[in-house]
Amino acid sequence: MLHKRFFPQAGSARFKAGITILLSPIAAIRASDALARDLLAAYHPVAVAAAILPADDFREFAGEQFRRNRFGDHPCKWYQENLGRLMEQAIRRKGIKPAELLRPARRESGSVAYCPRCLAQYLKDRSACSDCGFEGMVGFDGRTRSMTPDAGMTGAQKSKA
Ligand SMILES: [Zn+2]
Numbered sequence: 526m527l528h529k530r531f532f533p534q535a536g537s538a539r540f541k542a543g544i545t546i547l548l549s550p551i552a553a554i555r556a557s558d559a560l561a562r563d564l565l566a567a568y569h570p571v572a573v574a575a576a577i578l579p580a581d582d583f584r585e586f587a588g589e590q591f592r593r594n595r596f597g598d599h600p601c602k603w604y605q606e607n608l609g610r611l612m613e614q615a616i617r618r619k620g621i622k623p624a625e626l627l628r629p630a631r632r633e634s635g636s637v638a639y640c641p642r643c644l645a646q647y648l649k650d651r652s653a654c655s656d657c658g659f660e661g662m663v664g665f666d667g668r669t670r671s672m673t674p675d676a677g678m679t680g681a682q683k684s685k686a
Contacts, residue, residue: 569608575615587616588626595627596642596659628663638664 574586591612599605613623629644636646640654641663653660 569611569615571612571615575619580619583619584621584626587612587619587621591616591623591626592642592644596661632665636665638662 571587571590574583578586591609594605594609594612597605616623616626627641629639629646632639633646635648637648638650639646639662640657640659641661642659643654643657645654645656647654647662650664651662654662
């Protein structure tokens, strides 16, 4: 059994997974997820990167992966959330706060908003990122831009900044 060979010490977890599989055909589909989760913790690119990359390179790589996970639309939410948690752990272990990776390190002059997914910065408020299409722009005043493309009026938001 693959799982046993990789994780001989994970006896009780494996036992529990076995019972769950017996009881539920849906859980049986998940069995591969349980194995994937253990493997991911050790071998996910972010974990590997944490071990081999210099700090700056790791920050860039992990940030990209983390944002893609956080703002991506994975068909399996369970997988997406668990993967996100594992990434956060790996990032924290390197002394980086995950939240730091969700905003640009530097605000370019004149920028009022940015895309938290690809970190593109914009001189004007907009509802969606023209680089990656993400609809959750964040202002440098910390507010999420949730207006519709036609709403246009941002005076109220701006006066607060
Ligand atoms: Zn974007």
